[in-house]
Amino acid sequence: MRIVILGSGAGGGLPQWNCGCRNCDAARDGRIPAMSQSGIAISANGRDWALINASPDLRQQLAASVHLRPQRLRGSPIRSVLLTNGDIDHVAGLLTLREGQPFDLYATPAIHAVLAANPMLAALDPQVVTRRDLALDQPFQLTPGLMATLFAVPGKVPLYLEGDEVDTGLMGEQTVGVELSANGRRVFYIPGCASVPGWLRERIAGADALLFDGTLWSDDEMLREGLGRKTGRRMGHVSVSGPEGSLDALRDVPLRARIYVHLNNSNPLVDPSSPERAAAEAAGWQVGRDGMEIVP
Template structure:
């Protein structure tokens, strides 16, 4: 009996290790935590070492069976996140199967600079981009140099059209309303044979989107969504200038869902002012009590 239990344990561990998974590489808004110029007690805790710094929001998709690794977004913390990915996968190579970009705000694409001749000097890394994002990279330096030197190989994406990554994983971009100074903005729906994972790190108010977030959550196994700010008044400027949905608004929108559905929701992309960044705040405890989850850097989500 003991031998059978040991076999089952080993089998289940092997099966888990071979399943595709998401690795959370960062959870903060574009400026990171602590943020440049921030001297509040919240940031000083990080500057002075009482809290660890946290990376800008990014995910890795990992297939341990094929040893393929993809990134969603290339952040200013790219070099640290690449190392985190290498450590997690026990694969010291710098090889990436591709990078998927959500949009052209600084926290989501500027890490591409590390692929250039001044750093990695990468060769033909596939970078998946929507049409305006592709045009922006091809026609503006220094990004255009990455294209001309073949550090990156841009792969066009089309709204709501799936891209097959391998026999077990596909990914589909879908446009969402968000400030479009340089490019459109997309979220992603990642599918495996077993799970559906939705990722929306940046969006304007939910009411501006043609889809109902309740339906999006119900149709997914996991939904990582924009939680830049917890509530109005969080920063000393008109918050209409940065019209992300407040966590308080999102919880109100989803309050009629049963707790089993709310547990699918992971908040991410936190501004340095957001109390959800830190453990044991009243706001974080209230969010968890309602069944929602808070994304954690280094977290693994099995697909």
């Protein structure tokens, strides 16, 4: 099994186009690494690849990956795309894949319904791109030799579907994690998650790798930095630090590798020299970076 982190940033990436915070300015100046928006590619055999989520930055991400280059005049090693939610930073890149290239598009019925309601996504010709509904907790073959299982994690509906009241701990088809297995290895990809309940700790225990939601270091960091009016909890993301954060919640869970992904531009973890980064690394975590390859 081989995994490539195509994008390690949250929505907007790093630097975000309209943000002049310390991290964004440092990324513009080359003092810390830039991050494109969230997504991974995965293969069990090195030939047939699946994308998990399709960010607005997908074109440049594909161009940067040697594994995903066309092998002939027209074609692609991408056999399928799997979506974990309907957020813009996870689905907008589908429009990049509208060039008449066949692949399977996997998602839950709830996420497919969101896509179907957007007329722009009709550019993905249904005679070429097959949309396949997935039931939760039912294993399926994502690419040759690679099995996947979707399972609900605490989350919320996409921002553009929010009403007056928002349930940020919603459990259902709107936000899912993915369990991936191939060649005796087991990996979890959970880029969006609002809390870490006990059943989730039990499910991921013993995995060869966990790629987990690292959006915010602290729940109120965007408020404190003057970058927004929402807490991480309100956005449907568990914070890394704090008594209910993922750092403590997952500290004693046995995992061969643990990697934070989907990092917001406000998060001090994006700065390799920050004390927060040192604390995470001391606890056994890596911070995902664009182009990072993982062979569990």
